[in-house]
Structures are given as structure tokens and as C-alpha cells.
Amino acid sequence: MFTVGILDGYVDEPTCLGVPPYISTYPRYIAGAVWKNNPSNIVKYYTIDQVRRNPLFLRNIKEVDLLVVIAGMVVPGRYLSGTPIDPGEIRIYLGSIKKPIKLLCGPAAKHGFGVEGGLKPKSIEVVERIFNGIVKGDSETVIYSLLNQNLELEAIDLSEKRKNEQSIREYAILGASIIKQHPFYPDALIAEIETYRGCPRSITGGCSFCIEPLHGKPDFRPMKDIHDEIKALSTNGLRHIRLGNQPCIFSYKAYNAGREEFPRPNPRAIEELFKGIHEVTLGFKTIHIDNANPGVIARYPEESREIAEIIIRYHTPGDVAAFGVESVDPKVIEENNLKASEEEVLEAIRILNEVGAKKGWNGMPELLPGINLLFGLKGETSRTFKLNYRFLKRILEEKLLIRRINLRQVIPLMGTPMNKIGDTIMRRHHELFKRFKRKVKEEVEKPLLRNMLPVGTILREVFTETVVGKTTFGRQIGSYPLLVGIIGVYDLHRFMDVTIIDYGYRSVTAIPYPLHINTAPREAIEALPGIGEKRAWRIITHRPIRDKKHLIDVMDDPGVASSILPYISFQQ
Structure with missing residues (x-):
């Protein structure tokens, strides 16, 4: 029997969020691997914020047989209820601890530590000596093998990956009860749910900055596995979920996914997925989605309109389909293999407004797009900022609603084409970015908020x-x-x-x-x-x-x- 500690330093990836109030798939799958090895194993889960507030938690860490540290902010974000761990904290909290065996997992282990948008990630070399192993493969798979080998690191492959999406079924279900150890449990904790891994656009390389194409073609989780995992989370007291762990929810089980860059959506599959979720989430307060590809929605308006209506039928209001627009500059789109043109994005926004702009019971619109714009990409010039601003003003002039605008600078991650470019473009355009951000706040975001939520809402x-x-x-x-x-x-x-x-x-x-x-x-x-x-x-x-x-x-x-x-x- 083993005692395993999980120190959740939080992740923020293109398709997975684990900063409170979210709990990512990483700690849940890892806990499931521990309990799959032996149901009598003990798992002690702590967040980095708990350690920051009370370093005495470190005493408990010293008593475990294996400590798993989850870390990696590879998408720049703004946080209110938690802050991802940085390499300096790892050195402070764990640098002098000899026992137990320590593993680093998560995107930091593969791509380095993102610090903030516009800066190169820090190499894991700054903390490598603190850990006994850096997990380059899938955390749950590696840890299950390690426990089966009686914690003999030499006997396992730290780069081992899951066979397919079906192989995570037991980990996801068995690990559901770890949510009870999260400080936000039960009222405010929201679990990120994985529906598939891989990107349909990986066949053309995907976006230049994104790590999701590195997983290859889409591998869809069976619906029953998703339903059973959510049922297990519900049984353990969870009341909030987000289907956010995929690059495009509209492309779940899409026709010809893996053969076409923009596969035709499959409304029947989405209906079956969400209807099954609804049946196991009675009493849930939040059922939301995250990423959606505007290029798919614009190319298949009828199927996408039907899918939006299905989502609204089974979700909770205030939902956001995050559009990774990144830029509407044709040159930037071409050089970075982005998803959609300006006109395609506007058409996708119109479609979601037609279906999702009406208010729900909680005062928020049912389902609106969110817009992500990313700066520092290949081909960017001063004209890029003008084109992106004109695009946002068009949204305002058409009186279209969008839930939020994210303006970020790229993190040039190891393993992506942008890593070769680095931060040269960002440094050159840093002042342009600051002025653009200020202008959008003052002239676009505030009016959009007023249009969406009038005084008295x-x-x-x-x-x-x-x-x-x-x-x-x-x-x-x-x-x-x-x-x-x-x-x-x-x-x-x-x-x-x-x-x-x-x-x-x-x-x-x-x-x-x-x-x-x-x-x-x-x-x-x-x-x-x-x-x-x-x-x-x-x-x-x-x-x-x-x-x-x-x-x-x-x-x-x-x-x-x-x-x-x-x-x-x-x-x-």
C-alpha cells in the first residue's frame, strides 16, 4: 500500500483549465491511477494556494511515498481565485526535501514554465534537480506503471503515453472522489471534462503556437465513458462541470474528423452526448462548454445552428463558446495557419447570436461567443492592430453580442513552430500591444457590456x-x-x-x-x-x-x- 501526495500547481492549456475554481483532469486521473493500483492506497491532495497560506502542509508531503507536482501555464491568463505555481516556489517549498520520490507532471514537464504572455517559457532545467523524474508522457499512465513497479523509476518509461482515449475510463471514474479534498468543494468547484484529444487541423499542422496538434488526429472518448465519469463526479457531490477539454466541442464525433481539416459537425452525436449528461446531472448548477472553431461554424451553418440549440436545451445559461480567432490579418492567418477569415468569424458570431443571445434564468445570455486575439505571431505588423481593431468595431456596429474579449501575447512554447520565432515580434510590438489593449478596453469592451447587460439586469x-x-x-x-x-x-x-x-x-x-x-x-x-x-x-x-x-x-x-x-x- 502506498501514500501518494498530489501538489496541484494548476494548469492552463489551450484545451484544459485547472486554476480555481476549476479542477483539471490531471489530479483526477492521477488519483484514479493510484486507486486503480490498489483501492487501499491513500491520496493526499493539496493546492499550491493551500501551501502558500500554510506551509505546514509540507510536513504532510514529507510523509508520503510519492509526490506528484502538477504544473504548467502555457496559455496566459488572469486569475482571481488562484495563481499557478512558478519555478521559484518549487525551489522554495521542495528544494530541501529529500524524501519522498518527486515527479513533475503537466505541461511544464513537456514545454517549460510559462510565466506570462510575451515572454519565453522558463526551461525545466531550473527545477530539474529537485525532481526524481520529469514525466514527458501521460501522467496517469506513467504513475500507474510506477506503482505497479513498486516505485522503481528505472523500471518504467517516463514518456509512456495512453493507448487511446478509451484507456482513461477507469482513471477518470475512480479518481472522481479526489474532488472532496479540493478547498472549493462542493459549492464553487467546477470540473473540466475531456471529450476528445487531438485536433482535426493537425493534418495541416494546426495553429503555429498551439500544443494540441502535437496529440495528432482527434481521438474521441466514448459517450458512455464521459457520462459515467460525470455520474461519478455527481455521486461525489460535484454540481458544476465544463466540457472544455477539446479544441472544438462542435467537432465532437464530426464526420471525417482526422481526414478533413474542417469536418462536418454531427448534431446527432452532440444530442446524444448532452442528453446523456443531462440525465446524470439532475440538480447541477453549471453545465458549460469552452472551445469552438469559428471556421467549422461558418462552413456548416445549419449543423452548427442545430448544435447550438441542442447545447442550450441541456446546458445552463451564461455559457461561452471561445473562438480562437487570434488575428483577422490575412497575412498572419496564412503564416500561422489560423482557423478562419474575418468574414467567417463574423458569420459564426451571427449564428450564435441568433440562437444564444436570449437571457437565461441567471440573468446572462444563454450562449455567446468569446473572442481570443493573440499577438506576437509570424507576419504581424502595425497594420495587424488596425485590422483587428476594425474587426472588433464591426461587431459593435452590428450590435452583435460577445461575452468577452481576450487580448494576449503568445508564449512561444517548445515543440511548436512559434518557438523558432521566439519573442522577437512581441518585443518589437510591445508598445503597440499596450496601446491597442487600452483602446479596446475604452472603446469596445465597455459598450459591449452595456449592450449585453443593461442597467437593472x-x-x-x-x-x-x-x-x-x-x-x-x-x-x-x-x-x-x-x-x-x-x-x-x-x-x-x-x-x-x-x-x-x-x-x-x-x-x-x-x-x-x-x-x-x-x-x-x-x-x-x-x-x-x-x-x-x-x-x-x-x-x-x-x-x-x-x-x-x-x-x-x-x-x-x-x-x-x-x-x-x-x-x-x-x-x-
Whole structure:
């Protein structure tokens, strides 16, 4: 019997996210491998944030037989509830620990440590001496072999890969219970679900910067395996999932996948997949997707429209289909083998707007596209920035809705064509990128938010995460959740309904809904439309306010008093 420790330093890959509130497939599959070896084995799971807050967790790590460190940010991101581990922390926390056997797993082991967009990844050489092994293959497969060989590293191949997607079935199901050890369990934890590995566009090389084509042609997981894994997660108390671990959910079991670069979508397969998920997720609060190829959607509008309708039938609102647009500059598209032209992307956006723009029960649109633009790619010039800006303005002028815009600089990863280019283009265009980002924030993102969520929109079940000054910040659970600044200080890690009253560039300002006028903090009352400081003090000095008539009597303007009634409650 073995005791295995998992230190989750989080991953952020093109097709997999594991930064809280997400838990990636890595710790779940690894735990499944440990328990497949022997159900009596013990698995101790810790996140890097737990170690940061309380280094005493390291005492527990010293007591295990095998320590598996999961790491690798290969897609630049912005995080609120956790920060991926960096090589310096590995040296600080693990550098002096001799026992146990230590393995590095995840994208960092294969491609290095991404630090931030625009910078070359750090080589694993900076931490290599700390580990007994660097796992270049599939973590769960290697660890299962290692346990079967009684922890004899010399007896296994650290580059061993899974045979196919069917081979992860047991790992995925057996490892589901590890979620109970995550600090965000059960209320706010969302599990990333894998539907297939590989990229349909790998037959032409795929995008120049992406690691997914390195997995080869698509290998689809059997539907029953996906359904049974989600059922196991549900049995263990999970209530949030995202089908994000694939390059394009619209291409799951697509016709001629592996033979055509843009395979025709298969609505019948998507219906079967989502219907089966629905049957095992009764009571779930979040069922979302992630990546979708706009080139596929534009080429097959009828099939894609049908698939979007199927997803909406079985998902939860606030869903986002992330479009990896990267650039609309024809030269950049050609030199980096990108997915779609500007017109194709716009057509894909229109299709999802037709089907998914309507509001759902939680206040968010049902299903909208998200736009990823990536800078520092081959062929990029100053004209690229102008073309990308014009593209975003066209979205605004057409009054199309998109959930969010991600502006990032490429990380030139080892193993990808962009690694040969490195950061030369990014360094040359760094100031251009900064100006572009500022311009998009001010002139595009804020108006898009206003169009999508007018003042007075009620957002349901916002999970409070942190307090800064006199503002509590939270998000709904799901794909690319909108940041909500709630005026006032409230308990953390609870769900609140809120009313939108104002906008940042990428966030909204809100007050609790309904606002209990007799107990609410002054700051929240001031924020009500038309109230301000003087009227807020008038309300506070006359509390408790009994009813509408009493409120009108207290206020100097009956019209203002009546206008705030939809936002408030007289509960005492």
C-alpha cells in the first residue's frame, strides 16, 4: 500500500483549465491511477494556494511515498481565485526535501514554465534537480506503471503515453472522489471534462503556437465513458462541470474528423452526448462548454445552428463558446495557419447570436461567443492592430453580442513552430500591444457590456470571492464568468443575487438584490440610481423605512423614490 501526495500547481492549456475554481483532469486521473493500483492506497491532495497560506502542509508531503507536482501555464491568463505555481516556489517549498520520490507532471514537464504572455517559457532545467523524474508522457499512465513497479523509476518509461482515449475510463471514474479534498468543494468547484484529444487541423499542422496538434488526429472518448465519469463526479457531490477539454466541442464525433481539416459537425452525436449528461446531472448548477472553431461554424451553418440549440436545451445559461480567432490579418492567418477569415468569424458570431443571445434564468445570455486575439505571431505588423481593431468595431456596429474579449501575447512554447520565432515580434510590438489593449478596453469592451447587460439586469447566484476596500468581488460559476464588484462588504464564499448599476471595462458594479434598505450599508444605498450621499443619509436617519409611502415621505423627490422600488426590500 502506498501514500501518494498530489501538489496541484494548476494548469492552463489551450484545451484544459485547472486554476480555481476549476479542477483539471490531471489530479483526477492521477488519483484514479493510484486507486486503480490498489483501492487501499491513500491520496493526499493539496493546492499550491493551500501551501502558500500554510506551509505546514509540507510536513504532510514529507510523509508520503510519492509526490506528484502538477504544473504548467502555457496559455496566459488572469486569475482571481488562484495563481499557478512558478519555478521559484518549487525551489522554495521542495528544494530541501529529500524524501519522498518527486515527479513533475503537466505541461511544464513537456514545454517549460510559462510565466506570462510575451515572454519565453522558463526551461525545466531550473527545477530539474529537485525532481526524481520529469514525466514527458501521460501522467496517469506513467504513475500507474510506477506503482505497479513498486516505485522503481528505472523500471518504467517516463514518456509512456495512453493507448487511446478509451484507456482513461477507469482513471477518470475512480479518481472522481479526489474532488472532496479540493478547498472549493462542493459549492464553487467546477470540473473540466475531456471529450476528445487531438485536433482535426493537425493534418495541416494546426495553429503555429498551439500544443494540441502535437496529440495528432482527434481521438474521441466514448459517450458512455464521459457520462459515467460525470455520474461519478455527481455521486461525489460535484454540481458544476465544463466540457472544455477539446479544441472544438462542435467537432465532437464530426464526420471525417482526422481526414478533413474542417469536418462536418454531427448534431446527432452532440444530442446524444448532452442528453446523456443531462440525465446524470439532475440538480447541477453549471453545465458549460469552452472551445469552438469559428471556421467549422461558418462552413456548416445549419449543423452548427442545430448544435447550438441542442447545447442550450441541456446546458445552463451564461455559457461561452471561445473562438480562437487570434488575428483577422490575412497575412498572419496564412503564416500561422489560423482557423478562419474575418468574414467567417463574423458569420459564426451571427449564428450564435441568433440562437444564444436570449437571457437565461441567471440573468446572462444563454450562449455567446468569446473572442481570443493573440499577438506576437509570424507576419504581424502595425497594420495587424488596425485590422483587428476594425474587426472588433464591426461587431459593435452590428450590435452583435460577445461575452468577452481576450487580448494576449503568445508564449512561444517548445515543440511548436512559434518557438523558432521566439519573442522577437512581441518585443518589437510591445508598445503597440499596450496601446491597442487600452483602446479596446475604452472603446469596445465597455459598450459591449452595456449592450449585453443593461442597467437593472439581475444576476443570480454570484459567488463572493474577495474583498478590496469596501467592495466585495464575485463571479457566477462557469465559463469565463463576469467579474462583479458588489458595493459593500459581505461574507465570502456565499452566493448572492445582485442588480447591475454601472460598468467597468471588463466588469460590472452591482448592489445586492433585493437591497434591504433597512440594513444595507451606506455605500450600497448611495449607489442606487438617483440617490447619492445626501439622500442615502436621509434614508439611514429615518430607518426603519416601513413601506413605499414611508419612503416617499422621507425622500425629497417622489419620482426618485418610486424609481428605486424595483431594487429594494423593506425587510427589517
